[in-house]
Amino acid sequence: MSDLSELKCEACQIDAPKVTEQELVEFSQMVPQWTVENRDGINQLERVFKFKNFKLAMEFTNKLADVAEADFHHPGILTEWGKVTVTWWSHSIKGLHKNDFIMAAKTNQLIN
Template identity: 35%
Template sequence: MAETQLADRECTACTGDEDPLEGEELIPLFEDLDRDVWEIVDEHHLKATYEFEDFRDALEFTKEVGELAEAEFHHPDIHLSWGEVVIELWTHKIDGLRETDFVMAARMDRFYEGYE
């Protein structure tokens, strides 16, 4: 059976007992993201810069990300400007990264495909 795509995996709530992912644990998850937009910052959080043709598309993308965040109760920092949306994402409860952060990022990449 084929492996489930990252964006299709379940987002699981953090209990706070988990350790953040580090080092080599991050690589296979990061490889499934759009590496033209995402970076791992200090093994602490993910940061993406999505570019758009105009403000309207950037705003619509921001709304989609906001709806996803509410549905999953996993809220990134979002900076919206003309033609650009910057996302910072990590699991606040453990002050680091978990698989769920990468799942959320992959879902954002899927949204972005509709704007390219």
């Protein structure tokens, strides 16, 4: 499979399929720094990024906002002193879609 970060998100409608168990395993291996968290029955991808200070955390947050807008897929973002928690899931399907793994891979690129 190609690098997830090179793919584009597809429009995700309310009837779009969630990732299968096999896809979940396969895609998770492509973004191993991310964990799957289940909140209120909804699987979400999450990663905490660490920074030396608040300014660097905000710079990362702003870059992430630009990437999210470009693909029209938006994460949960918690920006704090020295860290940013990013959470991806597809709101319309209340779970994980391939788009979430694509965006996790794109998020990883912001720190490389």
